[in-house]
Amino acid sequence: MTEVLEAALRIVLVLGAFLTLPLLVGQTEHKAMAHMQSRLGPMYAGGFHGWAQLVADGVKFAQKEDVVPAAADRAVFKLAPAVALIPYLVVLVAIPVGPGWVGHDLDAGLFFVLAVMGVGVLGSLMAGWASANKFSLLGGLRTAAQLMAYELPFILAAASVAMAAGTLSLPGIVEAWEPWWLLWQLPGAVVFFVAGLAELARPPFDMPVADSEIIFGAFTEYTGLRFALFLLAEYAGIVVLCALTTVLFLGGWRGPFDESLGGLPGVMWTLLKTMALAFVVIWARVSYPRLREDQLQRLAWQGLVPVALGQLVLTGVVAVMVS
Amino acid sequence: MKVPGAGLAKGLAVTLQTMGRRSVTAQYPDVKPELPPRSRGVIALLEENCTVCMLCARECPDWCIYIDSHKETIPAPPGGRERQRNVLDRFDIDFSLCMYCGICIEVCPFDALFWSPEFEYAELDIRDLTHDKARLGQWMATVPPPPAHEEHGSRPKELDAAHKAADRPAAEPTGPRQPTAGEVDGP
Numbered sequence: 316m317t318e319v320l321e322a323a324l325r326i327v328l329v330l331g332a333f334l335t336l337p338l339l340v341g342q343t344e345h346k347a348m349a350h351m352q353s354r355l356g357p358m359y360a361g362g363f364h365g366w367a368q369l370v371a372d373g374v375k376f377a378q379k380e381d382v383v384p385a386a387a388d389r390a391v392f393k394l395a396p397a398v399a400l401i402p403y404l405v406v407l408v409a410i411p412v413g414p415g416w417v418g419h420d421l422d423a424g425l426f427f428v429l430a431v432m433g434v435g436v437l438g439s440l441m442a443g444w445a446s447a448n449k450f451s452l453l454g455g456l457r458t459a460a461q462l463m464a465y466e467l468p469f470i471l472a473a474a475s476v477a478m479a480a481g482t483l484s485l486p487g488i489v490e491a492w493e494p495w496w497l498l499w500q501l502p503g504a505v506v507f508f509v510a511g512l513a514e515l516a517r518p519p520f521d522m523p524v525a526d527s528e529i530i531f532g533a534f535t536e537y538t539g540l541r542f543a544l545f546l547l548a549e550y551a552g553i554v555v556l557c558a559l560t561t562v563l564f565l566g567g568w569r570g571p572f573d574e575s576l577g578g579l580p581g582v583m584w585t586l587l588k589t590m591a592l593a594f595v596v597i598w599a600r601v602s603y604p605r606l607r608e609d610q611l612q613r614l615a616w617q618g619l620v621p622v623a624l625g626q627l628v629l630t631g632v633v634a635v636m637v638s
Numbered sequence: 639m640k641v642p643g644a645g646l647a648k649g650l651a652v653t654l655q656t657m658g659r660r661s662v663t664a665q666y667p668d669v670k671p672e673l674p675p676r677s678r679g680v681i682a683l684l685e686e687n688c689t690v691c692m693l694c695a696r697e698c699p700d701w702c703i704y705i706d707s708h709k710e711t712i713p714a715p716p717g718g719r720e721r722q723r724n725v726l727d728r729f730d731i732d733f734s735l736c737m738y739c740g741i742c743i744e745v746c747p748f749d750a751l752f753w754s755p756e757f758e759y760a761e762l763d764i765r766d767l768t769h770d771k772a773r774l775g776q777w778m779a780t781v782p783p784p785p786a787h788e789e790h791g792s793r794p795k796e797l798d799a800a801h802k803a804a805d806r807p808a809a810e811p812t813g814p815r816q817p818t819a820g821e822v823d824g825p
Contacts, residue, residue: 347657349661350656350657350661351653351654351656351657352656353656353659353661353662353663354661354662354663355661355663355665358665598650598653598654599650601653602646602649602650602652602653603646603649
């Protein structure tokens, strides 16, 4: 009985994090981006500095008509937002936030997480194909090309950490992590983060949605709640990517001071690092213009893949030398 | 030497610095803007100064000033004679036509027209943009005092002329008048 209760509690906590953290990131994006552009951002909703802007947006989306184009593949079209969103919820279950604080501890957690994160991109592909719209199709094709290009360095960089830690379990990687890994795994961390950004189609890698050239890519035909789900998937993706980078490369719940020595509790460290990385995601979005499609491909194949392979070699050599 | 990625770091630095600075957004309906003293918002009429000389209406490039008047005879005071003066019946400015050039204010010889910085007088009906003399008179309360003259600029001519008249020694009421130095040299 207690096991059932505990599992239920874990799932409720994960669901709560899944529903609140993306909104927190979204609101931070609203405000940080505005101030980076010398604006104020939302100021009215909720009274104090527009804190309820995303709630208001959600209410607005819920009120809108749910339009399905006549020529669309109805079933696929309607299913796509769920396919885009659900994988991130599933991934969140496997990410440890503190010692013992994990929705479900999997032996091959890293493998599971990377596999399921790839499924999320399928939502965009489905949306692009099912919308019966040329811009959507172009967006879908670009998503596919981007997935092909960036999944490889993404997984190579993650493999490097797994090699260093000697385990595929996410809590195991955090346990094995040591501060000097920050330097050792730095190229891998950068590759992982950049490739993750590209997989989420976040600016400056937002060719698949590029609103100024292909309207909104695969999401062109979506309205109302389904569109909101796609947006939520994007922000949930940011949370997942940042949490995963934290766990793999930044030592997860381990801070510079032990909890017994008056340091922050482990869960706080994970959240802090995740939010700091989320800020970097927003920061990069504001600072850099969108890459062209060919530049995007060149960065992946000529930049990230060789660096990731080099990191693998480095990890292998150092791991052998240490042991 | 060119460090790879220096441009990327510079871009990040620019956005971070901008985030630290105050944003330039003006929260207009909540916070009124601070306008410079010579802002051209609306034209105010000081009716007492108007002599119905019609200069403003004639100089107006788009003919948006409408003036009607009649003559009034002032009864003669004891030992004097009757005088006539103009009485202003109508002074309208159609702000839907006005292009805010300010020529009417420049040409007014009697300082009857002024700029006011008030600008919130949008209307739902274009006809309501024609302000009559009562409404134009209400704007007078919003006319700011003229800004001080520049410290090292030349003194305004009006001030010189006024001082010249005021500084002249008053004529002696008794005895023969002595010619002054300036008058001796004159023709």
